[in-house]
Amino acid sequence: MIKTILARIQQKHRTIAFPKGEPALPDRFRGRPVVDTKKCANDCRECENVCPTDAIHCSAGSLKLDLGRCIFCGQCQQACKKGAIQFTNEYRMAARSREDLIISDAEIKLADALGTRIRRVLGRSLKLRQVSAGGCNACEADTNVLTTIVFDLGRFGIQFVASPRHADGLLITGPVTENMKLALKKTCEAIPDPKVVIAVGSCAIAGGPYINHPEVNNGADRILPVDLYIPGCPPHPLTILDGLLRLLGKFNSK
Amino acid sequence: MSKLQSLQIYNCEVSELSKIPVIPISDFRDWIIKAAQSGCRISALFGKPLDKNRVRLFAVLANDEAGTLFLSSADVEESYPSLTAECPQAHWFEREIAEQWAITPVGHPWLKPIRFHSSCRKGQDAFGRKPEDKIIPGITNFFQLTGEEIHEVAVGPVHAGIIEPGHFRFQCNGEDVFNLEISLGYQHRGIEVALIGGPNKRTIHYMETAAGDTTIGHAAAYCQIFEALCDCNVSARAQSLRAIALELERLANHTGDLGALAGDVGYLPTASFCGRIRGDFLNMTALICGNRFGRGLICPGGTGFDLEEKHLTELKGRLAKAAKDITVAVNLLWSTPSVVARFEETGTLTQKTCADLGLVGVIARACGIDRDCRFNFPSGIYQFAQVPVSTWHTGDVFARAYVRWLEIQKSLAFINNQMETLPQRHAAVPLDTLSPEKIVVSLVEGWRGEICHVALTGSDGRFSHYKIVDPSFHNWMGLSMALRDQQISDFPLCNKSFNLSYCGHDL
Numbered sequence: 024m025i026k027t028i029l030a031r032i033q034q035k036h037r038t039i040a041f042p043k044g045e046p047a048l049p050d051r052f053r054g055r056p057v058v059d060t061k062k063c064a065n066d067c068r069e070c071e072n073v074c075p076t077d078a079i080h081c082s083a084g085s086l087k088l089d090l091g092r093c094i095f096c097g098q099c100q101q102a103c104k105k106g107a108i109q110f111t112n113e114y115r116m117a118a119r120s121r122e123d124l125i126i127s128d129a130e131i132k133l134a135d136a137l138g139t140r141i142r143r144v145l146g147r148s149l150k151l152r153q154v155s156a157g158g159c160n161a162c163e164a165d166t167n168v169l170t171t172i173v174f175d176l177g178r179f180g181i182q183f184v185a186s187p188r189h190a191d192g193l194l195i196t197g198p199v200t201e202n203m204k205l206a207l208k209k210t211c212e213a214i215p216d217p218k219v220v221i222a223v224g225s226c227a228i229a230g231g232p233y234i235n236h237p238e239v240n241n242g243a244d245r246i247l248p249v250d251l252y253i254p255g256c257p258p259h260p261l262t263i264l265d266g267l268l269r270l271l272g273k274f275n276s277k
Numbered sequence: 278m279s280k281l282q283s284l285q286i287y288n289c290e291v292s293e294l295s296k297i298p299v300i301p302i303s304d305f306r307d308w309i310i311k312a313a314q315s316g317c318r319i320s321a322l323f324g325k326p327l328d329k330n331r332v333r334l335f336a337v338l339a340n341d342e343a344g345t346l347f348l349s350s351a352d353v354e355e356s357y358p359s360l361t362a363e364c365p366q367a368h369w370f371e372r373e374i375a376e377q378w379a380i381t382p383v384g385h386p387w388l389k390p391i392r393f394h395s396s397c398r399k400g401q402d403a404f405g406r407k408p409e410d411k412i413i414p415g416i417t418n419f420f421q422l423t424g425e426e427i428h429e430v431a432v433g434p435v436h437a438g439i440i441e442p443g444h445f446r447f448q449c450n451g452e453d454v455f456n457l458e459i460s461l462g463y464q465h466r467g468i469e470v471a472l473i474g475g476p477n478k479r480t481i482h483y484m485e486t487a488a489g490d491t492t493i494g495h496a497a498a499y500c501q502i503f504e505a506l507c508d509c510n511v512s513a514r515a516q517s518l519r520a521i522a523l524e525l526e527r528l529a530n531h532t533g534d535l536g537a538l539a540g541d542v543g544y545l546p547t548a549s550f551c552g553r554i555r556g557d558f559l560n561m562t563a564l565i566c567g568n569r570f571g572r573g574l575i576c577p578g579g580t581g582f583d584l585e586e587k588h589l590t591e592l593k594g595r596l597a598k599a600a601k602d603i604t605v606a607v608n609l610l611w612s613t614p615s616v617v618a619r620f621e622e623t624g625t626l627t628q629k630t631c632a633d634l635g636l637v638g639v640i641a642r643a644c645g646i647d648r649d650c651r652f653n654f655p656s657g658i659y660q661f662a663q664v665p666v667s668t669w670h671t672g673d674v675f676a677r678a679y680v681r682w683l684e685i686q687k688s689l690a691f692i693n694n695q696m697e698t699l700p701q702r703h704a705a706v707p708l709d710t711l712s713p714e715k716i717v718v719s720l721v722e723g724w725r726g727e728i729c730h731v732a733l734t735g736s737d738g739r740f741s742h743y744k745i746v747d748p749s750f751h752n753w754m755g756l757s758m759a760l761r762d763q764q765i766s767d768f769p770l771c772n773k774s775f776n777l778s779y780c781g782h783d784l
């Protein structure tokens with residue numbers, strides 16, 4: 024017992040101050056990219072050519088980047104000699120609609136809160152059932168990590184539950200493989216209405232690196248209506264946490 | 278092993294496709310069975326279509342002691358006599374061949390799909406399914422016991438926690454498990470098919486996400502293939518950085534596993550400490566490349582990022598702190614009798630079962646078998662900097678936990694060593710096109726065990742075939758055997774002690 028207590032003292036208090044303090048992210052962290060169409064002068068399409076998931080579209084003076092398809096590999100930034108695409112250290116990028124994820128010069132429209140009616144039903148808690156439908160276990164791991172003492176998800180009233188019957192919503196990772204389609208649908212049906220559906224990771228949003236494989240369905244919203252999209256491959260745990268808290272109206276959307 | 282029957286190669290050695298002997302299937306069988314009996318392992322066994330009617334089977338056998346690999350091949354049409362009854366290691370491979378290429382291994386004791394997709398030879402099927410039949414995962418003829426006191430428990434694909442999907446069928450008598458059958462395929466994303474015709478801009482991303490918790494391991498195995506095929510030598514610094522990343526991946530996952538094991542027996546201090554320390558290791562990888570799982574770090578020709586002096590200093594400091602924390606956290610386990618008692622003699626695998634099934638990685642080493650690619654088949658920096666092999670002899674949950682702890686210590690020492698002696702000059706080497714009509718085998722000891730990639734190139738210098746064998750592919754059968762004669766309530770603990778990959782298996 025005494026050893027356990029000594030160990031406890033040695034390990035210290037480790038829960039981060041989020042959302043109060045600004046989190047420390049590594050300087051090489053590839054967060055939300057910004058696009059500057061003015062810099063994209065010559066329609067060279069180098070960025071388009073290197074993008075592994077066709078997330079970029081450039082045509083006559085317009086440059087659009089789909090954060091839903093993006094797997095944050097950073098190849099476009101390297102390819103663009105003019106610096107029209109830059110990955111920033113910004114971790115906030117969850118959105119309520121698929122269109123909001125397609126960015127160009129303008130600032131991204133971050134997710135706003137759920138409607139007051141459903142928020143009243145939820146009260147101060149949100150219980151989620153997680154389903155991995157072809158996820159590579161990175162999105163799963165960085166969702167799971169929210170339950171550790173570092174992020175301490177419970178303090179925000181959010182919890183992952185075992186049974187869909189106990190859940191208010193579904194958090195989906197993976198591109199929805201053909202082989203998981205049925206199980207995903209059934210799990211969603213088992214959640215009582217009204218329910219929230221959250222797609223985490225570029226796979227769950229648009230198919231990720233597996234986009235257009237016949238074995239996958241290019242994301243959750245092909246199967247179910249999605250209320251929140253959280254981009255990344257995988258999204259940083261803070262990106263996920265930020266998205267969940269926005270949905271619950273803990274921040275005012277920018 | 279006779280010279281005529283097989284071609285001897287080393288890890289990452291390129292050879293002409295035409296040099297691989299093509300022998301009659303009966304000789305091929307005998308060769309594998311005899312080699313397995315004399316201590317060789319099947320690293321890979323796969324089919325590749327030859328023409329409309331024929332499929333060529335390739336086998337990669339590993340001799341751990343000698344550090345050599347043997348290749349051979351045989352042509353088959355619709356069926357061949359199965360190996361599995363005489364060589365249990367072949368079990369899962371033969372089912373994969375049947376599913377992918379509609380070749381029936383006649384006499385296979387458990388012939389059923391492993392991933393539940395239609396065969397790649399259109400219109401043909403080893404399981405007698407018609408083209409119009411819908412293939413539903415988990416629907417197959419499970420091994421069943423009957424009797425008044427027998428009951429069956431079915432779990433999954435969706436499990437209780439945040440975990441990938443798989444289906445488990447237990448045949449029980451009261452609390453006791455007679456048999457556990459594991460049925461996977463829910464994560465199948467069609468990676469191997471998509472790799473053919475590559476390399477292209479998606480290839481590295483398939484590797485990084487084949488099993489996302491093994492991003493470094495699979496990406497490194499692929500890059501070794503790429504570099505071997507275009508005869509490029511990666512700089513010593515890049516090799517060292519790759520090894521640091523690989524060991525950080527091992528540290529993060531082993532730490533997470535020990536925490537999860539502690540949590541499963543209700544010992545919360547270590548569970549919560551390790552949950553956090555695992556993140557510290559992931560953040561060290563992010564320090565190097567910006568991503569916690571190492572996305573973008575390993576790329577053909579070298580590494581995508583170099584360690585600047587400030588990063589190196591930061592990394593050293595963080596590693597020292599984490600080393601202290603993990604030592605305190607894990608030692609609590611060994612000094613808590615209730616934890617040790619729960620770990621000991623749970624889910625025991627004998628060394629014989631382990632050898633018969635050709636299990637790899639932590640699971641094999643926890644059965645007292647010296648099997649570690651970093652030692653047996655060293656590539657990259659491991660040829661010069663050895664990591665001693667860690668084993669324990671009891672084959673139970675305790676052994677699997679303890680080997681992880683031993684490896685954590687060795688990995689910490691290894692990374693420290695590498696950081697002290699990090700070679701200068703980071704140069705990403707320019708890459709050429711791949712050499713045509715070649716074959717190369719690349720082995721990497723990922724945190725779960727041996728990762729085996731085999732690439733064949735066509736006359737155009739593109740992949741005509743690419744085989745990925747994740748360590749989980751070998752080891753799922755081990756979990757099944759470890760559960761025999763255990764209580765069903767031991768399943769979560771045994772499962773955590775294996776912590777196998779679903780997506781790495783399903784591809």
Ligand code: SF4
Nearest residue numbers: 159162224225226256
């Ligand atoms: S989005 Fe990326 S990290 Fe997440 S499951 Fe897909 S491949 Fe893995």
